[in-house]
Amino acid sequence: MQVTETLNEGLKRAYELILTAEELDAKVNAKLKEAQPEIEMKGFRKGKVPMPLLKKQFGQRLIGESMQEAVDEAMSKHFEDSGDRPALQPKIEMKNEDWKEGDDVNVEMSYEKLPEVPEVDMSAIEVEKLVAKADDGAVDEALASLAETAQDYKDRDEGAEAVDGDQVVIDFVGKVDGEPFEGGAAEDYPLVLGSNSFIPGFEEQLVGVKAGDEKAVEVSFPEEYGAENLAGKAAVFDVTVKAVKEPVAAEIDDEMAKKFGAEDLEALKGQIRERLEAEYAGAARQVMKREMLDKLDALVSFDLPPSLVDAEAKQIAHQLYHEEHPEDHGHDHGEIEPTDEHVKLAERRVRLGLLLAEIGQKAEVEVTDAEMTQAIMNQARQYPGQERAFFDFVRQNQQMQQQLRAPIFEDKVIDHIAEQAQVTEKEVSKEELQTAVEELDDE
Incomplete structure (x- = not known):
């Protein structure tokens, strides 16, 4: 098949693929010859049906298969030779729509390639990790809340x-x-x-x-x-x-502690302290992650595939519309036009997504089966009594699997970067940590 470049503009690429009538006919004949020994037809012994008869009987169906195979093979070879990675599924369009048997097949393939992502010196990244301890006041507040539930x-x-x-x-x-x-x-x-x-x-x-x-x-x-x-x-x-x-409210004593599965009040306080500090650590990690992403975003600059940015901007606009109109549960509200702000946020997300994907690939970061199973179980808990059905749904839905895998992969890449970056700990109060978390929501 002849492949000719017709567009090379930024990340956009287009190629003309021509499959000659002779090449197509040869592929069809090869398929017929391969199948001939197994074909039986009335009036002929098995494997002895003449090729012209086989071609008349099966030729039309095999022409379509051969066209598709030829295009797929040409695409695979092109991406292997060029090293291009398409941002989305390439668009394939037959140019001679009035094609008839005996004509050459003229196909256009167009796509946007993923950009070359620059290397990042992760050791040059400096971020703060906030550390908050659960003081006695926070523990007592949590105890009082528990006492109310045990009223x-x-x-x-x-x-x-x-x-x-x-x-x-x-x-x-x-x-x-x-x-x-x-x-x-x-x-x-x-x-x-x-x-x-x-x-x-x-x-x-x-x-x-x-x-x-x-x-x-x-x-x-x-x-x-x-x-x-x-x-x-x-x-x-x-x-x-x-x-x-x-x-x-229940008396805050050893008896109340036993209602919550602890040996005594001191043991319950210890459990509460551990739980609070785990929550603080999770919040602090989100703050550090945002700071790290900001630093990464400032470090790199490269061309972005317009199709990815456009899709992400539309998704952001759609999501924000439903957040602002919670009463509208349907999706028949017409197309929502992204604003410049939506596009700017989309560019950041696409840029960081491509960067983290590149870093993760080079570091051979993988999401394990156990991590995926845990993620599915966490989601399944939202559907009491339907956990098995949810598991089966996820197993059969590649898009859902990707939605669950993506945040796990991203967090593991962030951890990989943090291991090489300069991370300094800063002890803060619970209130200071809360303020830092609230500032994330405001951005």
Whole structure:
């Protein structure tokens, strides 16, 4: 096949590929000859069907296959010889659309090549790594929060009215059209007002009741209620209030610690300190990563494939649109035109993405099967009861696999750079670290 360059402008390339009629015919004949020994046809012994008959029977289908193979082979050889790496799938277009058998095949191949990424002296990169310790105040604050989650309830003073957040202990009997229904009665039921655990409107009517009160609570079951015999129907619950209790935080002591799986309070404090410092370390790493990416972005400059920048800018514009319009869940809002700011951010992302990919490739950074499995498991937890289906979906979806693999690869490349860069630690308070994290969101 004859290959002629027709465009060489920046990173854009285009080539004319000509497959002569003789070359195409030879490929078809070679395929027929290869298949001939296995072909049976009425009136002929196996392997003895004449070539002209085979060509009449199978020629048209093999012409298409041969064209595709010839183009694929030419493309592979071109990229192997030139060393070009296309930024996106090359565009293949047949130029002589009125082609008929016996004509040469004229195809145009166009693409944008990935640029040559310059070497970076990673030892010249200087970044700060913030280090925050979990002080006693932070541990005590976390303990107090845990105590609230482990809260108990104690009786309010006699005659006290229930308020939102209180627990009322009740007996109740529910009736529809004056008749009790199955599952509509209970005794000594502890109900926290405001928990939304009962039918809409039920808990609100118990705000203000006192121990000893009897109240008829009138509600309607939702139209989508699980029990068809009750869905959409009006009901009356005869309620007897046996106690009104206020929430009290658990005592911060060894007993509370045991509720959270620790041997005693000191052990629980140690676990909290470790968890907080792990969170601080994760936040500090994000701050260091941003600083490192800023330094890398300032160090390198090279041409970017316009198609990649355009695709990334559109993705950014689309994402920001949905962040600004959370009520719009669909994607029928028409095309969103990227702004200059979107394009500038897209250029940074593409530039850094290509740079990190190059550094990672040269350093032979790989994402292991175990790391991918862990990433899939983390995502699968967002779909309780459907974990197996999510695993199967990811296994069959290359794009989803790439979405999960990309951030792992990027973080491993960042770690590789950090090992060679000049990283200095700086001890900061929790508040200073929080401020640094918030500044990331503002950028």
